Amino acid sequence: MTTTDIRVAFDRAAQKRRSSLFRRFLRHPGGYIPLAIFLLIVLVGVFAPLLAPMDPNFVDLAAAKAPPGPEHLLGGDSTGRDILSRLIYGTRTTLWGALITIVTALVIGVPSGVAAGYFGGAFDRIATWISDALQSIPGMIILLVVAAGSRNNFELLMATVGVFMVPGYFRIARSQTLAVRGEPYIDAARVSGLSDGRIIFRHVIKAVYPPVIIQTALTAGIAMGMQAGLQFLGIGDSNVPSWGAMMLEGFRLMLTYPLMLLWPSAALGLTIAVLAIMGSTLAELVQVRTPRVSRQSGTAAGTAAGTGAGTAAGTTAGTATPLAPATGSAQHTAEESALRVENLRVVHATPTGETEVVHGVTLDVAPGEVVGIVGESGSGKSQTVFSVLDLLPSSGRATADAIWVGGADVTRATPKQRHALLGREIGYVPQEPMSNLDPSYTIGHQLIEPLRRTHGLRKAEARERARAMLLRVGLTDPDRVMRSYPHQVSGGMAQRVLIAGAIAGKPSLLVADEPTTALDVTVQAEVLELLRELQAEYGMALLIVTHNFGVVADICDRVIVMRGGDVVETGPVDSLFASPAEEYTRELIAASLDDAEGRAELDRTGTEVTA
Numbered sequence: 001m002t003t004t005d006i007r008v009a010f011d012r013a014a015q016k017r018r019s020s021l022f023r024r025f026l027r028h029p030g031g032y033i034p035l036a037i038f039l040l041i042v043l044v045g046v047f048a049p050l051l052a053p054m055d056p057n058f059v060d061l062a063a064a065k066a067p068p069g070p071e072h073l074l075g076g077d078s079t080g081r082d083i084l085s086r087l088i089y090g091t092r093t094t095l096w097g098a099l100i101t102i103v104t105a106l107v108i109g110v111p112s113g114v115a116a117g118y119f120g121g122a123f124d125r126i127a128t129w130i131s132d133a134l135q136s137i138p139g140m141i142i143l144l145v146v147a148a149g150s151r152n153n154f155e156l157l158m159a160t161v162g163v164f165m166v167p168g169y170f171r172i173a174r175s176q177t178l179a180v181r182g183e184p185y186i187d188a189a190r191v192s193g194l195s196d197g198r199i200i201f202r203h204v205i206k207a208v209y210p211p212v213i214i215q216t217a218l219t220a221g222i223a224m225g226m227q228a229g230l231q232f233l234g235i236g237d238s239n240v241p242s243w244g245a246m247m248l249e250g251f252r253l254m255l256t257y258p259l260m261l262l263w264p265s266a267a268l269g270l271t272i273a274v275l276a277i278m279g280s281t282l283a284e285l286v287q288v289r290t291p292r293v294s295r296q297s298g299t300a301a302g303t304a305a306g307t308g309a310g311t312a313a314g315t316t317a318g319t320a321t322p323l324a325p326a327t328g329s330a331q332h333t334a335e336e337s338a339l340r341v342e343n344l345r346v347v348h349a350t351p352t353g354e355t356e357v358v359h360g361v362t363l364d365v366a367p368g369e370v371v372g373i374v375g376e377s378g379s380g381k382s383q384t385v386f387s388v389l390d391l392l393p394s395s396g397r398a399t400a401d402a403i404w405v406g407g408a409d410v411t412r413a414t415p416k417q418r419h420a421l422l423g424r425e426i427g428y429v430p431q432e433p434m435s436n437l438d439p440s441y442t443i444g445h446q447l448i449e450p451l452r453r454t455h456g457l458r459k460a461e462a463r464e465r466a467r468a469m470l471l472r473v474g475l476t477d478p479d480r481v482m483r484s485y486p487h488q489v490s491g492g493m494a495q496r497v498l499i500a501g502a503i504a505g506k507p508s509l510l511v512a513d514e515p516t517t518a519l520d521v522t523v524q525a526e527v528l529e530l531l532r533e534l535q536a537e538y539g540m541a542l543l544i545v546t547h548n549f550g551v552v553a554d555i556c557d558r559v560i561v562m563r564g565g566d567v568v569e570t571g572p573v574d575s576l577f578a579s580p581a582e583e584y585t586r587e588l589i590a591a592s593l594d595d596a597e598g599r600a601e602l603d604r605t606g607t608e609v610t611a
């Protein structure tokens with residue numbers, strides 16, 4: 001991609017202006033109208049003492065069942081209390097009760113749902129079981145017990161209602177987290193060394209909060225209805241003016257004095273209706289807005305959660321199938337290597353049992369060396385590098401005698417140490433540039449964050465470093481790129497951004513997994529050229545995964561040929577090309593050459609046609 005192409009792509013993309021969910025909500029009639037009404041209701045509740053014309057409990061016997069008039073605008077109740085004042089104070093009680101319910105449900109439901117979705121395992125199973133069990137408990141009976149035991153303590157009752165609302169939040173938070181935790185941009189954040197906590201707060205919460213807000217609008221309505229229902233049943237403090245208690249009184253006198261039932265029912269109905277409309281408007285806007293980037297096959301699969309333990313040195317694979325002999329060889333000592341993998345096995349749990357997909361691979365990359373792992377689809381290239389990067393999906397388990405990164409054996413490190421080391425020592429350029437960027441954050445933010453967290457740079461330094469890296473990878477307007485969201489840049493630009501991010505921490509090893517596969521042919525050559533330049537400039541080791549011998553011939557010093565989870569051959573590129581020892585290697589080379597000839601033929605035909 002030329003500089004002009006980059007500019008054109010940028011300008012085209014930049015036209016798609018992004019506006020926040022809140023702003024779009026405010027522009028939608030289903031947003032601003034109910035919001036205005038709801039805010040008005042809140043103000044009435046907050047300023048009840050100023051707005052209410054009388055004390056809500058003041059009894060004026062002359063006003064008993066009085067019709068609306070100048071003294072009592074909405075009339076008097078059965079004991080002569082001013083209905084309007086009670087309604088205004090009742091707003092306060094109702095909102096306060098709903099707030100207690102929502103906060104209780106949010107505080108328990110969302111963190112537990114996110115943790116269950118993110119970490120999975122035993123916590124997920126136990127939390128899901130508790131959530132299901134909670135739903136099967138008859139809430140009203142528990143509420144009656146709590147009311148009797150606490151002498152109708154209003155706050156405790158509303159908190160108990162909140163506990164019964166927890167499963168709604170738990171399920172939403174868990175499913176949203178499950179949906180994003182396997183996204184490549186989460187993997188990319190892990191590889192860049194961000195801790196689980198940071199990833200959750202920065203990336204996962206962004207996906208969780210929109211449905212949680214919708215749920216909150218609906219829960220508020222349900223909580224108010226429940227509260228009115230409780231008070232209608234006579235549960236709660238009868239001295240506290242509330243819409244439910246007013247409805248109970250109105251219900252008793254419905255035939256003789258229907259107005260008493262009308263006012264609190266109208267207030268409750270209106271409040272629940274505006275909350276429901278806000279909820280459904282938000283749901284509509286969120287659906288339009290969230291372009292779910294789904295993981296494609298071949299990109300980093302799953303999160304690393306649960307994989308760290310499996311890589312501890314000395315553990316056995318525990319495969320159902322007999323172990324195949326180890327394959328491959330290391331050319332350098334552990335201390336001399338940027339990366340050295342010894343006897344790596346990867347096992348996946350499948351419905352039919354465990355399957356070993358990488359069978360004891362040994363390989364290494366020296367500092368400053370460019371090594372290609374090449375092989376047909378399914379040969380185990382990605383599983384090998386994902387094991388190094390700690391990115392295997394939760395179904396996968398890697399075991400190795402050792403994985404040396406920059407002279408340290410990461411299989412002996414704690415997961416935290418391992419992440420920190422990987423974030424510092426290894427840069428990762430993935431296959432799918434677009435899905436490896438979080439659509440919720442600007443590119444600048446995504447470059448600056450790992451530099452601050454993993455490399456400890458101050459914000460200004462990190463910004464300057466990110467800017468310089470964007471310039472270095474050929475993006476001529478780094479400030480605009482930093483302000484852009486991923487959807488505002490082209491695939492080629494996104495890959496340059498990821499390369500900038502991968503090298504910004506000055507890693508000693510850059511791992512590139514099919515870095516050009518998702519790009520169009522003209523951009524492929526430029527990205528390869530860029531990788532080669534950067535590797536030489538920074539003196540990094542480069543491990544490039546590809547199925548294309550053309551790429552190997554282009555930039556690699558040495559090649560490792562894989563087939564069916566084994567290393568079948570390794571050697572310097574020139575000698576391997578000149579005299580491959582294995583028939584399989586010969587076929588791969590021939591297939592790559594055929595492909596190249598085919599493409600040249602296509603190019604020629606294209607030229608003739610257009611000429």
Ligand SMILES: Nc1ncnc2c1ncn2[C@@H]1O[C@H](COP(=O)(O)OP(=O)(O)OP(=O)(O)O)[C@@H](O)[C@H]1O
Binds near residue numbers: 350376381395
């Ligand atoms: N989650 C999984 N569960 C079970 N088997 C898997 C899983 N992921 C990968 N495999 C298997 O592991 C083997 C190696 O896959 P891997 O992705 O490493 O191949 P690859 O050489 O990188 O191929 P490609 O070039 O298509 O990405 C394949 O047989 C694949 O089916």
